[in-house]
Amino acid sequence: MKIHLFLVDDHEVVRTGLRMLLSNEEDVVIVGEAGTAKEAIKGVEKSKPDVILMDIGLPDISGIEATKQIKNKFPDMAVVALTIHEDEEYFFRMLGAGASGYIPKRAAPEELLTAIRSAAKGEVYLYPSMAKLLVKDYLAQERDLNGASSLDGLTDRESEVLKHLVEGESNEEIAEVLVISPKTVARHRENIMHKLNLHSRSELVRYAIRKGIIKA
Numbered sequence: 001m002k003i004h005l006f007l008v009d010d011h012e013v014v015r016t017g018l019r020m021l022l023s024n025e026e027d028v029v030i031v032g033e034a035g036t037a038k039e040a041i042k043g044v045e046k047s048k049p050d051v052i053l054m055d056i057g058l059p060d061i062s063g064i065e066a067t068k069q070i071k072n073k074f075p076d077m078a079v080v081a082l083t084i085h086e087d088e089e090y091f092f093r094m095l096g097a098g099a100s101g102y103i104p105k106r107a108a109p110e111e112l113l114t115a116i117r118s119a120a121k122g123e124v125y126l127y128p129s130m131a132k133l134l135v136k137d138y139l140a141q142e143r144d145l146n147g148a149s150s151l152d153g154l155t156d157r158e159s160e161v162l163k164h165l166v167e168g169e170s171n172e173e174i175a176e177v178l179v180i181s182p183k184t185v186a187r188h189r190e191n192i193m194h195k196l197n198l199h200s201r202s203e204l205v206r207y208a209i210r211k212g213i214i215k216a
Contacts, residue, residue, distance in 0.1 A: 010059050081102045100122075165204060
């Protein structure tokens with residue numbers, strides 16, 4: 001079976017390298033490529049690929065948002081993230097958007113091919129370091145289910161601030177929306193992190209996705 005593949009990366013040299021690498025594979029046919037998310041969305045509508053290799057850092061909208069839009073229109077298309085980003089926030093947001101694989105650009109060619117072929121069969125492939133994050137998150141979910149809900153410890157105002165924080169808004173932006181001072185927002189932020197026992201924004205985002213406060 002031939003795998004129809006679409007490449008999305010804003011660096012032409014990367015796309016050229018991928019074409020050179022994948023053109024030697026008998027079961028892979030590159031049916032299109034794009035350097036922006038908008039080009040990608042238009043391109044996959046025309047070419048109807050089986051698998052899309054998606055970079056996250058695109059110049060117009062992120063590969064995460066592009067993946068959401070593509071999966072909404074074409075749920076059967078598989079998306080594999082091929083990216084320099086290996087931190088938790090990007091990883092969980094990309095999975096939440098519907099990606100079937102997540103591979104760092106430093107990965108060996110054999111691993112990239114395995115990810116493409118797995119995605120084409122409807123399977124999920126995660127680079128080992130990324131898979132560890134998923135296991136860690138699963139264990140955290142189990143702890144949440146077995147214990148009291150951490151959200152119960154937040155006040156209504158803190159819950160409001162939390163929703164804005166995980167959307168990436170600054171203290172000043174949140175203060176303007178909630179009609180409070182930036183210093184008050186900062187104090188709420190400290191209280192939230194302390195009550196939830198979290199130590200970084202990526203942990204906060206992962207927590208919010210797990211709890212259903214925001215969609216990935």
